[in-house]
Amino acid sequence: MLMKLFHKSAKTQEEFRADLAGRQKGFMLLLLAGAVSLAVGFFLNGRADGPQSEYLSGLYCGMGVGIIFASLLLLWKNYRTMRDAKKLREQWLKESDERNRALNEKAFFLIGAISFFVKYALFLAAGFFSMEVLTTLWGLIMFYVVGFVVIRKILERRM
Amino acid sequence: MRNRIQELRKKRKVTQSELAEAVDVTRQTIISLENGKYNASLILAHKIAQYFEMQIEEIFIFDQEGENIC
Known part of the structure; x- marks a missing residue:
C-alpha cells in the first residue's frame, strides 16, 4: 500500500508495465529481508x-x-499482471484512479494524525510509570514532527 | 460543485462502466461523481468534457455558495 501511495502514477499502460517490472526488484528485496529475519531467528x-x-x-x-x-x-x-493485458489494465485503472489515490492520501493523513495524538497521550501518561517508555515516545513524537517538516520542504520544491 | 454527468450519460445511453473505461477511471469514481460525493480533478473533468464533446463548464456547474467562496 505504501508503495502504491508514493508511487508516481504511470500515464500509460506501457509505463505501468515498466513500473511493475521495477516493483519486482522491490519484492526481491522484501524476500531477502524475510530470509534475514528467519536467519536471525535461527541464530538467536x-x-x-x-x-x-x-x-x-x-x-x-x-x-x-x-x-x-x-x-x-x-x-x-x-508477474501474472504483467503478462495478462486485461489484468494489467484493471490494475492500472485501480492504481491510477484519482479517487483511489485521494482515498489513500486521506487515510494516511488521518491515521498519521490519530497516531500522533495517541502517542502524545501515552507520552503524558508514561511519565507516571516508566522513563524508558516516556523517552521512546518522546523520540517518536520528535521524529514525526521533524520528519513532517523535512518532507514538506522537499515536496514544496517539487510542487 | 454540481455536475450533469448522470443526465448526459443517460441521455446518450452510456453505462457507468463504459464512461469509466473511456476516461480511464474506475466505475466507483463515476458513481461518486454522479452522487456528488467526489469532485473531479481538472484532468478528469477535461476528459469527461471531451467524451461528451462539450465545454467543461457545461458539465460541471460551479456553486459559489456550496464551495463557501465569497
Missing part, C-alpha cells in the same frame, strides 16, 4: 538463556516466514 535460538530469547527467536522466525510468503505471493501476482 538457544544462544541466550531465558524466555525472552526464546520469544524473540520465535518472533523473528515467524516474521521471516510471513515476509517470505508475502513477497513470493506479490512476485507471482505481479
